[in-house]
Amino acid sequence: MIDWAKLRADFPILDQQVHGHPLVYFDNAASSQKPRAVINALSHYYERDNANVHRGIHELSNRATAAFEASRERVAKFIHAKTSDEIIFTRGTTEGINLVAQSWGAKNLKPGDKILLTEMEHHSNIVPWQLIAERTGARLVYLPVTGDEGLLDLSKLNELLTREVKLFAFTHISNSLGTVNPVAELCERARKLGVTTLVDAAQSAGHLPLDVQAIGCDFLVFSGHKICGPTGIGVLWGRQEVLDAMPPYHGGGEMILTVDFFKTTYKKAPHRFEAGTPDISGVIGLHAALDYLDAIGRENIFKHDQELATYAYDQLAQLKGVRLFGPKTGRAGLVSFLLDDVHAHDVVTVADQRGVALRGGHHCNQPLMKKLGIASTARASFYFYNTRAEVDRFIEVVRGIQKFFGS
Amino acid sequence: MSDDLDELYQQVILDHCKGPRNFRVLEGANRKGEGYNPLCGDNYTVFLKMNGDVVEDATFQGSGCCISKASASLLTDTIKGKTKAEVKALFAKVHDMITTGAVSDEGVGKLAVFAGVHKFPARVKCAILSWHAVIAAVDGENQPVSTE
Structure with a gap:
């Protein structure tokens, strides 16, 4: 009880x-409120362990790095990722979708391709696709919503989910309707046609158990601040083979192997997609939030x-x-x-x-x-x-x- | 209801939001202005019939909250017979009142009922939305204007 x-x-x-x-x-x-456990994790980090991650050789940097990477492991468990290398820290759901659109989209979309969305998407799962569609010549198509009752009109799926569709992105739970979409079924239908899928889990992560293997998607995104975590931190999960084939999103420190004046080689995922000093305290606070949620179930x-x-x-x-x-x-x-x-x-x-x-x-x-x-x-x-x-x-x-x- | 709420939703405002005056397309209008608030989707079109510099008639159409609708209703009433310069001077006073709560000595007439809005920072835009449409109209612009 x-x-x-x-x-x-x-x-x-x-x-x-x-x-x-x-x-x-x-x-x-x-945005959700934050339990003391998360607030304490943030102040503990700033009072005891604060330093930059990955590059340092001193004690505080080692502690900060260990806590940062421990959180990545924790997130991987939270959504049943195969490995923590599939977990990319972002600023939130919006940045996760933009990352996929700009990196995966720029590489994989061409004129004549279609991006399938649904009519119940948040602007953050529409506008990034419009931007990349404009750049690549791909077109947007929408799976309709039935009306006030707010269900996806699955009778239209056969007609809309065709081989021209390269990516199908949809929300798990609608933020304005409260609809819970049949994400596993949608992913299965897409997979049969070789369509890449992205699930917007902003409203579902932290509200119900999430298993990316059971859902069967290729990308899944969510935010920390809606699930008892700090603001400014989010997660993009992608299948490792998909991530490793994607070009970098932002360039900078942390994401490189070697840099020459005219040529750079990049680390693999996740570091390839995490340029610059990350939101270390946010990542550590997120860890505390996930522990807190899973203690409740x-x-x-x-x-x-x-x-x-x-x-x-x-x-x-x-x-x-x-x-x-x-x-x-x-x-x-x-x-x-x-x-x-x-x-x-x-x-x-x-x-x-x-x-x-x-x-x-x-x-x-x-x-x-x-x-x-x-x-x-x-x-x-x-x-x-x-x-x-x-x-x-x-x-x-x-x-x-x-x-x-x-x- | 709290005092602040009674001050925000004064009886005159409730009356004008339930039964807005001048709520129609104006036959023979020669100016039109639009006000759109991207935050809430509220959207008003103001129609003016101007004779030279003088507003002879003013009406509005559109949809929005109680504050924005009452504001459009009272303001289209108030500006009839005023010159372009008088309309702009009135807007400056009303804007000041809605953001600070101070009612100017010069008088803003019936529009004083909007003084309570200043205690609700999120609603200031609502009270001012139709003003943007009016200013766009007296300036002879026919482009939609944003409150952002």
Whole structure:
């Protein structure tokens, strides 16, 4: 039996009043809060071990390097990578996708090729592909979303996933709809045609168990800050043979074997893709976050988040004048909604004054919003430290908002 | 509701957001300006009928939050009969008021209801969005203008 209240007490930030009300933090899909274990790992590193990694010969540099590489091993275990050489540290999900687009894409895409995305992608899984498509002459195609229920229209997959597609990139969990996509099935379909796959795990890492072997993708990306880790650190996993065939992304120190005035030879992955001094403290903080999450168990976290989201969805569905987005069942830990005649930003401003932190806007999903015929939604997104009582408070606040705006 | 909220969503603002005035395309308009906020997707088009330097009529269309809609509604009411220079001088005062909360002695008329917005930094853009459209229109620009 997990003591959720005890886990919540590990997050000092949650124990505060906002505008005179107890904080209800429901913006976890944007960024999660950090447990003491992660905050302590950061201060311990800066108080005891801080030095540059890989190049030093002194004690502190050795310690920093050992901690840095231990985190790479930890990440490899976290997602069942074959080897830690497949783990590249990035600034976050966005940089991971840009790295693949610029490095893999520039080498492998040519005019006439297609890049298949889905209509529910975050801007960070659209814009990098537009940039490389423009450079290479490749074209973008989109797997449609069914509508408010927010499922991928898999009946269109045969028609769209053809041999002209060189890369299929899709999100594991939609940040605005809460849809959990059948990633293993999508990867299997792609693999049969020799299509390379990238899974955006920004919303799923740290929320459910991840196994890149079981998923069967070629690339997987996620961020540290959404899963109790520090900001500014993320992970790109790629199959070793795919990574080793990719040209460097950024040039600089750390990524070279030999440098001549006119010619350089590069290290293999992962170092080939990690030019310059990395975010050492971020990497060490991420290690602490992964340990923390796995002590709880990601399957337990998913169950807890899903229960809260289902409860919130059902409660909202009982109110009049509420439009709900995303699947009715099997959703991940978030709920997107609109109130009749009340703009999402007004909902969020009033909720904030009652201590409830929501997100309102297009959630970096502008094309999807256009397709659904809306400009924005309000979103409540949950993590394991949130409680049913907080959902009750949120519903009470939503009722108050409806009354306030007379809808 | 808290005092700050009551100050933000004053009765006049709620009234104008629920029933916006001048909310139509203007027949015979000779100026048009657009305001777009890429953060939230809010988008307004302001239509003006100008006689020389004077705004004879003003209307708007578009969608957005309560603050931005009420602002467009009140502002299209307020600028009727004003010259281009007067509209710009009014914008300077309103901008100052919305960002600092200080209501100018010179008076901003009914637009004083937006003074409470300064306590909500994330919403300042909402109150100013349609102003960008108006300024673009009186300046005779027909390009969309961004608030960023």
